[in-house]
Amino acid sequence: xxxxxxxxxxxxxxxxxxxxxxxxxxxxxxxxxxxxxxxxxxxxxxxxxxxxxxxxxxxxxxxxxxxxxxxxxxxxxxxxxxxxxxxxxxxxxxxxxxxxxxxxxxxxxxxxxxxxxxxxxxxxxxxxxxxxxxxxxxxxxxxxxxxxxxxxxxxxxxxxxxxxxxxxxxxxxxxxxxxxxxxxxxxxxxxxxxxxxxxxxxxxxxxxxxxxxxxxxxxxxxxxxxxxxxxxxxxxxxxxxxxxxxxxxxxxxxxxxxxxxxxxxxxxxxxxxxxxxxxxxxxxxxxxxxxxxxxxxxxxxxxxxxxxxxxxxxxxxxxxxxxxxxxxxxxxxxxxxxxxxxxxxxxxxxxxxxxxxxxxxxxxxxx
Amino acid sequence: xxxxxxxxxxxxxxxxxxxxxxxxxxxxxxxxxxxxxxxxxxxxxxxxxxxxxxxxxxxxxxxxxxxxxxxxxxxxxxxxxxxxxxxxxxxxxxxxxxxxxxxxxxxxxxxxxxxxxxxxxxxxxxxxxxxxxxxxxxxxxxxxxxxxxxxxxxxxxxxxxxxxxxxxxxxxxxxxxxxxxxxxxxxxxxxxxxxxxxxxxxxxxxxxxxxxxxxxxxxxxxxxxxxxxxxxxxxxxxxxxxxxxxxxxxxxxxxxxxxxxxxxxxxxxxxxxxxxxxxxxxxxxxxxxxxxxxxxxxxxxxxxxxxxxxxxxxxxxxxxxxxxxxxxxxxxxxxxxxxxxxxxxxxxxxxxxxxxxxxxxxxxxxx
Numbered sequence: 099x100x101x102x103x104x105x106x107x108x109x110x111x112x113x114x115x116x117x118x119x120x121x122x123x124x125x126x127x128x129x130x131x132x133x134x135x136x137x138x139x140x141x142x143x144x145x146x147x148x149x150x151x152x153x154x155x156x157x158x159x160x161x162x163x164x165x166x167x168x169x170x171x172x173x174x175x176x177x178x179x180x181x182x183x184x185x186x187x188x189x190x191x192x193x194x195x196x197x198x199x200x201x202x203x204x205x206x207x208x209x210x211x212x213x214x215x216x217x218x219x220x221x222x223x224x225x226x227x228x229x230x231x232x233x234x235x236x237x238x239x240x241x242x243x244x245x246x247x248x249x250x251x252x253x254x255x256x257x258x259x260x261x262x263x264x265x266x267x268x269x270x271x272x273x274x275x276x277x278x279x280x281x282x283x284x285x286x287x288x289x290x291x292x293x294x295x296x297x298x299x300x301x302x303x304x305x306x307x308x309x310x311x312x313x314x315x316x317x318x319x320x321x322x323x324x325x326x327x328x329x330x331x332x333x334x335x336x337x338x339x340x341x342x343x344x345x346x347x348x349x350x351x352x353x354x355x356x357x358x359x360x361x362x363x364x365x366x367x368x369x370x371x372x373x374x375x376x377x378x379x380x381x382x383x384x385x386x387x388x389x390x391x392x393x394x395x396x397x398x399x400x401x402x403x404x405x406x407x408x409x410x411x412x413x414x415x416x417x418x419x420x421x422x423x424x425x426x427x428x429x430x431x432x433x434x435x436x437x438x439x440x441x442x443x444x445x446x447x448x449x450x451x452x453x454x455x456x457x458x459x460x461x462x463x464x465x
Numbered sequence: 466x467x468x469x470x471x472x473x474x475x476x477x478x479x480x481x482x483x484x485x486x487x488x489x490x491x492x493x494x495x496x497x498x499x500x501x502x503x504x505x506x507x508x509x510x511x512x513x514x515x516x517x518x519x520x521x522x523x524x525x526x527x528x529x530x531x532x533x534x535x536x537x538x539x540x541x542x543x544x545x546x547x548x549x550x551x552x553x554x555x556x557x558x559x560x561x562x563x564x565x566x567x568x569x570x571x572x573x574x575x576x577x578x579x580x581x582x583x584x585x586x587x588x589x590x591x592x593x594x595x596x597x598x599x600x601x602x603x604x605x606x607x608x609x610x611x612x613x614x615x616x617x618x619x620x621x622x623x624x625x626x627x628x629x630x631x632x633x634x635x636x637x638x639x640x641x642x643x644x645x646x647x648x649x650x651x652x653x654x655x656x657x658x659x660x661x662x663x664x665x666x667x668x669x670x671x672x673x674x675x676x677x678x679x680x681x682x683x684x685x686x687x688x689x690x691x692x693x694x695x696x697x698x699x700x701x702x703x704x705x706x707x708x709x710x711x712x713x714x715x716x717x718x719x720x721x722x723x724x725x726x727x728x729x730x731x732x733x734x735x736x737x738x739x740x741x742x743x744x745x746x747x748x749x750x751x752x753x754x755x756x757x758x759x760x761x762x763x764x765x766x767x768x769x770x771x772x773x774x775x776x777x778x779x780x781x782x783x784x785x786x787x788x789x790x791x792x793x794x795x796x797x798x799x800x801x802x803x804x805x806x807x808x809x810x811x812x813x814x815x816x817x818x819x820x821x822x823x824x825x826x827x828x829x830x831x832x
Binding site: 208 | 470472473505527552555556574723733744795808813816832
């Protein structure tokens with residue numbers, strides 16, 4: 099593999115990826131919940147097939163364009179887990195004719211507009227804010243929940259289907275116990291809203307599921323569907339949360355060493371913000387942009403904990419190393435950078451290369 | 466323009482872009498320095514022509530791939546301002562045969578390797594660290610400077626041409642006076658190294674030039690060439706540094722409003738980290754990811770200072786607004802997000818759209 103690397107290259111460990119997929123398929127089955135994986139992390143028709151081969155039939159996308167990409171790849175049951183963007187009425191309408199389309203609504207006005215421009219039926223999920231504070235109807239706002247539910251239920255093109263949330267605040271947890279607590283609280287809150295709307299005549303499903311919770315929780319409780327996405331690759335953030343082991347991280351960017359500075363054991367990688375994204379995490383008070391491992395014949399080795407990417411500019415990555423690692427590396431060597439946040443790193447590329455050199459397809463977010 | 470926007474779209478104000486180009490061309494001429502603009506910000510063959518039309522004949526690129534893209538667009542004098550990546554020997558050799566190629570070297574070993582694989586001559590600039598601390602030979606490391614200079618001078622394929630630095634620490638300045646001071650100090654340090662090597666028989670040019678300094682400094686001093694890049698578009702960081710006015714910012718991302726939350730005047734934009742990049746800046750102790758303006762018939766209006774992007778996830782942007790702005794906006798409206806760092810925002814796209822709807826070409830960094 100190493101000999102093929104000329105410049106920053108997105109490498110995919112297929113074995114680890116498939117293992118991550120199989121593990122989550124098994125977790126959902128054991129938990130008795132329906133599995134609608136989020137495809138926003140891999141954005142790949144090829145990787146989608148690895149899910150399909152393991153019985154997955156319905157998926158989540160984060161944009162209408164992504165849904166259209168996967169519809170073209172043969173997926174027939176797609177949820178767009180983002181508040182309906184009414185300016186994409188044409189593209190939404192087209193999709194509604196092609197697949198079983200699930201959309202997310204959180205306002206009366208959007209429901210009305212959507213119903214008016216649709217020429218085919220869609221499923222509608224109410225977006226609920228169960229504590230993350232990003233968007234959605236607050237779970238205690240009973241009036242708004244009921245208003246939007248009634249509006250959707252009365253709209254001929256809209257089939258009121260369920261309540262949906264993304265408990266993104268699991269990412270702020272500092273222990274697995276906290277992640278479980280956030281999950282349980284989220285389920286309680288969504289079921290509170292479900293019971294309320296049931297009393298008003300609506301029968302609703304409940305859909306949750308971020309990667310930290312879905313990787314850790316054993317009892318999914320009164321939940322119908324989970325939608326994790328990042329688990330397909332995991333990353334340093336997930337490792338720190340306790341959602342995966344270092345060996346589960348399935349993607350990285352191979353980066354050549356271009357310079358060395360003995361005085362402070364600083365190594366310059368060809369690998370900057372345009373190859374890794376600017377996402378960072380704070381470890382022991384220090385901001386880091388990635389960790390590194392050595393490429394091996396089989397893939398990559400263990401994380402070199404004495405080294406960390408401490409700064410990125412557009413094309414440069416500055417790696418602080420321990421003296422032994424510094425001595426062992428030469429200009430022209432290649433290191434594998436494990437990403438802080440794999441979703442954003444992967445998004446920068448138009449394809450993956452597997453450890454055997456195979457090219458794996460990937461959509462582009464922006465034209 | 467507004468009616469054309471369906472989803473996050475990279476908008477380019479051509480009038481402002483051309484004005485920014487003309488102003489920098491004039492500054493270089495007035496300062497008596499050669500102008501080799503960095504094309505890493507716009508990455509566009511079309512925009513390159515706007516430079517060429519104003520007399521620019523030599524350019525800077527940040528990667529071998531970018532140099533190849535601009536060589537294909539007819540540029541014949543290209544500097545790759547990044548330490549030579551010896552793993553790209555084939556691509557470098559090809560370019561060396563096609564154009565007047567300038568490369569950057571900071572180690573004896575790299576110079577030797579480079580000379581060995583080249584089949585055509587190249588210009589070599591020594592990369593000097595004049596205080597930024599990123600990479601390069603420290604300006605006071607007289608032994609290493611002399612060693613690398615002699616190695617390059619003795620290598621048949623390498624033409625020792627100059628000393629080059631990027632004084633990236635101007636970005637950490639807190640006043641225009643500090644930027645001028647960093648520039649002056651940088652010029653003094655490079656000239657110290659130049660005089661030292663002159664005494665050893667080498668005649669060298671000096672190349673500097675980041676956008677903050679080149680936008681502010683009037684007296685360029687004993688410098689032969691400047692290489693700013695970001696000035697073509699500028700951004701919020703440059704505005705805060707005093708390197709541009711708000712009205713000079715020439716790119717932004719048009720983002721639809723998809724949800725509103727009255728309680729805290731929070732507006733959800735379809736525009737997240739994959740559309741804007743995760744780059745941020747701290748303003749009055751608060752981290753922000755962008756500011757917004759309204760789209761108008763002619764382009765976009767003044768920055769809405771009461772609003773700021775306070776959080777980004779993959780596709781969502783959370784905008785905190787003042788009450789009046791909140792009331793004036795509806796789901797389905799479009800706002801223009803002015804980027805914190807235009808280089809990274811632009812890098813996410815494969816093309817620009819001008820205010821008149823014209824599509825402007827752009828290369829992709831990663832395959």
